[in-house]
Amino acid sequence: MKILVTMSRILVGALFIVSGLIKANDTLGFSYKLEEYFENGALAYRIRDWFGWDTFSLEFLMEYALGIAIIMCAAEVILGFMLLFATKIKLTLYSLLALTIMFFFLTLHTATCDTSATYTNLTEVQVNSPEHARMTERAKVDSKIVVVEETSEIVVYKEEMPVQCVTDCGCFGDAMKGSLGRSLTPWESFFKDFALIVLLIPIFFYRNKIKLNTTQDDIILLSGGMVGVILLSWVFGWYFPVLFTLIGFGAYYAIKKFFKKELNQWIIIASVTLITLIFINYTYNHLPVKDYRPYAIGKSIPEQMKLPEGAKPDVFENIFYYKNKTTGKVEEFTEANYPWDDENYEFSDRTTKLISIGDKAAITDFTIIGADEYDYTQDYLNDPGYLFMMVAYDIKRTDERAIKKINTFADQCFKNGHYFIGLTASSNDNVEIFKGKDQVNYDFYSCDAITLKTIVRANPGIVLLKQGKVLAKWHANDLPNYEDVENQILKK
Numbered sequence: 378m379k380i381l382v383t384m385s386r387i388l389v390g391a392l393f394i395v396s397g398l399i400k401a402n403d404t405l406g407f408s409y410k411l412e413e414y415f416e417n418g419a420l421a422y423r424i425r426d427w428f429g430w431d432t433f434s435l436e437f438l439m440e441y442a443l444g445i446a447i448i449m450c451a452a453e454v455i456l457g458f459m460l461l462f463a464t465k466i467k468l469t470l471y472s473l474l475a476l477t478i479m480f481f482f483l484t485l486h487t488a489t490c491d492t493s494a495t496y497t498n499l500t501e502v503q504v505n506s507p508e509h510a511r512m513t514e515r516a517k518v519d520s521k522i523v524v525v526e527e528t529s530e531i532v533v534y535k536e537e538m539p540v541q542c543v544t545d546c547g548c549f550g551d552a553m554k555g556s557l558g559r560s561l562t563p564w565e566s567f568f569k570d571f572a573l574i575v576l577l578i579p580i581f582f583y584r585n586k587i588k589l590n591t592t593q594d595d596i597i598l599l600s601g602g603m604v605g606v607i608l609l610s611w612v613f614g615w616y617f618p619v620l621f622t623l624i625g626f627g628a629y630y631a632i633k634k635f636f637k638k639e640l641n642q643w644i645i646i647a648s649v650t651l652i653t654l655i656f657i658n659y660t661y662n663h664l665p666v667k668d669y670r671p672y673a674i675g676k677s678i679p680e681q682m683k684l685p686e687g688a689k690p691d692v693f694e695n696i697f698y699y700k701n702k703t704t705g706k707v708e709e710f711t712e713a714n715y716p717w718d719d720e721n722y723e724f725s726d727r728t729t730k731l732i733s734i735g736d737k738a739a740i741t742d743f744t745i746i747g748a749d750e751y752d753y754t755q756d757y758l759n760d761p762g763y764l765f766m767m768v769a770y771d772i773k774r775t776d777e778r779a780i781k782k783i784n785t786f787a788d789q790c791f792k793n794g795h796y797f798i799g800l801t802a803s804s805n806d807n808v809e810i811f812k813g814k815d816q817v818n819y820d821f822y823s824c825d826a827i828t829l830k831t832i833v834r835a836n837p838g839i840v841l842l843k844q845g846k847v848l849a850k851w852h853a854n855d856l857p858n859y860e861d862v863e864n865q866i867l868k869k
Contacts, residue, residue: 382583385576386598389473390461391605392573394625397453398618399552400446401657403665405834406551408446409827410543414483415439418541422496423486447657452476454653455646458625460580461602463594464642466587474577480548481570488563490542493730499525500534551669552613589642599626615667621656625649664834664852671739672832678845679758681739691731698726743832745798746823748805753822757796758845763867765790765797767819769837770829772803772811779837779853780815786839787819789859795867802826841866 400407414420415435425433438445452472459469502508512534516522519536526533545560548569561569580587590598603622610616628648632641660666668674671681697715699722700707707725716722745753757764767783769775790797799821801808808821833840833850841849841862849866851857 378579378583379586381579382587383597383601385580386460386463387601387605389573389576389580390457390598391602391609393453393457393460393473394602394622395457395606395609395613395618396549397450397455397457397653398621398656399549399613399615401450401454401653402615402617402660402667403551403669403834404443404446404450404657404661405830406665407450408442409830410545411442411446412439413541413543415442416541417498418496418538419543420483420486422498422540425496447661449476450657451650451653455649458629458649459646461598462629462645463587463590463598464645466584470577470581470584474574474581477570477573477577481567481574484548484563484567484570487543488567490540490563492540492542494540495537496540498536498538500536502532502534504528504530504532549613552615552667595630617666621652624652628652662852662854664838664850664855668850670831672840672847674847674850676847678740678743678842678847680845682741682743684738694730694732696728696730697724698728699723700725742825742828744824744828745800748808748821757798758842760796761844763790763795763848764842765795766840766842767797767799767837768801768829768833768835768840769799770802770826771836772799772801773807775811775837776853777815779856780817782856783837783839784815784817786856786859787817791819793859793863798822800824800829800832802829 415438417434417436421433421435424430424435453476456469456473456476459465460473500508500512502512509532512522512532516524516534521537523535524532525535544563548561548566603619603626606618606622607616610618629645632644632648636644672678695712697710697712698707699710699716702721702723708722710716743754745757747753765787767787787797797819799808799817799819800823801821802823802825803811811817812821832838833852835852835854837853839851839856840847849862
C-alpha cells in the first residue's frame, strides 16, 4: 500500500506543479478561459436546470476572473509541492480532492455539452434604461423574446438562446496546442481528471499514516517528483518548471535544516507560496515566459492561417422533419431513412447538426479591417516592409502613460519609413474619442477582441511583423525605445 501511495504522490505532485506553472505562465489567458465558463450560456444554464434557479447567473464572476485565475494557478503549484513534502497532509488532500472534483464536473459538463441545445435566459432590466430600450427593440423583431414580468421599476424578458459549449477546457493553457499540436478533447480532459481522482483515493485513505518526510522519504519522493517534472517539461517543450522545482526543493531543505519542526511546515508552505506569487506577478506584468500561441515570436501568421495537410473537415448531419398526414405528428429523420417517396409524409423543415469538429488552421480570425470596411489583411501581410502594430482590444482601458510613449515610438517609425497602425475591437466612435484625447496620429483598424487578446497578453502592446512573420512583441510595461529596436532588430 505504501508503494502505491508513494507512486500516486509522485505522479499527482509532479502533474500539479507543471500544470499550475503552465497556467501561471499565462494567467491572463487562463482568466479569459474562466470568463468563457462564466457566461450564461456556458455553465450557468446547467446549474439552472439542475436546481430550478431561473435567475441564476455566473456572469458577476467575470469581473473577478483574473483574481480567481491567480488563486487557482497558485493553488495547483503549492498543493503539488505540499503533497511531495507531506506538509499539512490532511489540508493538502482535502484541497486537492476539492479542486480535482471541481475540474471533474467542469470537464464532464464540457464533454456532454450539446451544441444544438438551447437554454432559457431571463434578463431583468430597469425601466427606461438603455438596456430596456435595447431589449424592447429586439423583442419587436424576435418572437423568441417575450416579457414574463413587468412592474413600474423592472421588466423581465425571457429568451431562448443557443448553448455556448467550451470546446477547450484550458487544462494546460495553450501548451497542448503549442507543443503537441492539439488540445485535449473534452472527453480526454474528463478522463484525465477521473484518473487524478483515482490516484488520490489511496493517498486519502492512507492519510493518517503519512508524516512529514524523513530523509529516506525525501530521496524517493523528491527524486521521483523531479523525474516527473522533467518528463512533463520535455512533453511541453519548456524546462522552466525544472528550475522552479529545484528552487522549491532547495527552499524546503533549507527550512528543514534551520527551523524547528513544529514551525517548518507553515514556513515551507509560505516559501513555496511566495516564489509562486513572484512568478505569477512577473508573467502578469510582462509577457508569458513561454509563448505557445500561434502568434509567438518567430511564427508566420500567413502560414498559421493555412490548413494542415490531410486536415479533416467538420462533419455535419442533415436532419429532416416530415409531417405524418395520418397522425399530424412531425417526425425527425436522417438522410438514411427520410421518407422522400412516402406519400403519407409531407416535408416540413430541415436543419443541419454538427456531428464532429474537424481540423482547423491555427489562425482563423486574424483581420485588419479599415474604417471604410475594406479588408487590408493581405495588403499588410504581403508587404515587404516592417509593420508595427499597437494592439489594444479595449482602448478605453489602456494606460495613458503607455500611449504617450507609443505615440513617440510611432512618430519615429513614420520618420524612418515604417508602417505603424493600431488594432482594436473598440467601436469607431470610441476610436475617434481616443485619438482626439490622446493626440494619436496613426490609423486604427478593427479585429476580433479574442484574437487581439491572443496576439499579445497586454492592453496595449506592440507587435512587430515583416511579411506576416512575428519578429518581436512588447508588453505595455516593457515598451522599447525606437533606437534599441532599430539597432537590435531592424538593422540585422
